[in-house]
Amino acid sequence: MTDVLQPPPARESDDGAGSSAPALARRRGILRRLLSSPQGRVGTVLVALVLLAAVLGPWLAPHGFAATDFAHPFQRPRTIGYPLGTDDLGRDVLSRLLHGVRASMIVGVLAVTLAVVIGTPLGLLAGYWRPADLVVSRLTDVALAFPFLVLAVGLTAITGASLTNAALALGIANIPTMIRVVRGETLRLREADFVKAAIATDAGPVRILGLHVLPNTISAIIVQATVIMPVAVIGEAMLSFLGLGIQPPAPSLGIMLSDAQQYIYRAPSAAVFPGLAIMLICLAFNIFGDALRDAFDPSTAKGSSR
Secondary structure: OHHHHOOOOOOOOOOOHHHHHHHHHHHHHHHHHHHHOHHHHHHHHHHHHHHHHHHHHHHHOOOOOOOOOOOOOOOOOOEOOEOOOEOOOOOEHHHHHHHHHHHHHHHHHHHHHHHHHHHHHHHHHHHHOHHHHHHHHHHHHHHHOOOHHHHHHHHHHHHOOOHHHHHHHHHHHHHHHHHHHHHHHHHHHHOOHHHHHHHHOOOOHHHHHHHHHHHHHHHHHHHHHHHHHHHHHHHHHHHHHOOOOOOOOOOOHHHHHHHHHHHOOOOOHHHHHHHHHHHHHHHHHHHHHHHHHHHHOHHHHHHHHO
């Protein structure tokens, strides 16, 4: 962890070239460690495939997500024109799946962004300033007393069913976890020698948090974001399954599962493929997050391999 806890090096020139070189070398080292492990390569490839499917989904889909073919409902996979079959209305499962992955990624990115933007400063404040810790930590404990999914369902039921409201609800529900992670890192870094040295030079709290503490918590924030992403994907699927998330006719993995449950014996593929998509998305980000954590902290990888 010595490479994480080192303070930012002194600037050697006005253009900042002296301080950018070590940071660039460290980023290259993280990338090299990430791609040198089998877990990192698999996770990176899986996450890249998921993101490509989300970005290029509307162009890769062979049909429109709402296009119906009433003459060919419940088609089996590998049918000509319908690689993954059709649902009860003759809609192409593959096309709806690609659009559903895109919707899940949008909700996940929005939820992660909200959790990071709000949770990070509150965690820094709680970890560095004890009076603020008394308030923030107690509010965090209250929020964590409610199960995540129950809290997300309650917030969505209050604000209304839509993609934006689902993302807001899932992001708010993940804020307490992000606060806990950042607060723990801040408490640890607050006792580091370079922070004490900054305090000795009469540096203000804002400068200490912004220049010394926050840069050294970035790794924990990024790893936690990879943890929140699959949680948000599952949460979005659950909200849509209950009718509290994305609304028809817009496709969603949760909506596809909800529509297919009454036809599970007649057309199981209509339910199996959305479930597999959710599983693969969560698996991709979990593998990538574990590999990224080991890349940021090589001592963790060495300890886990023993």
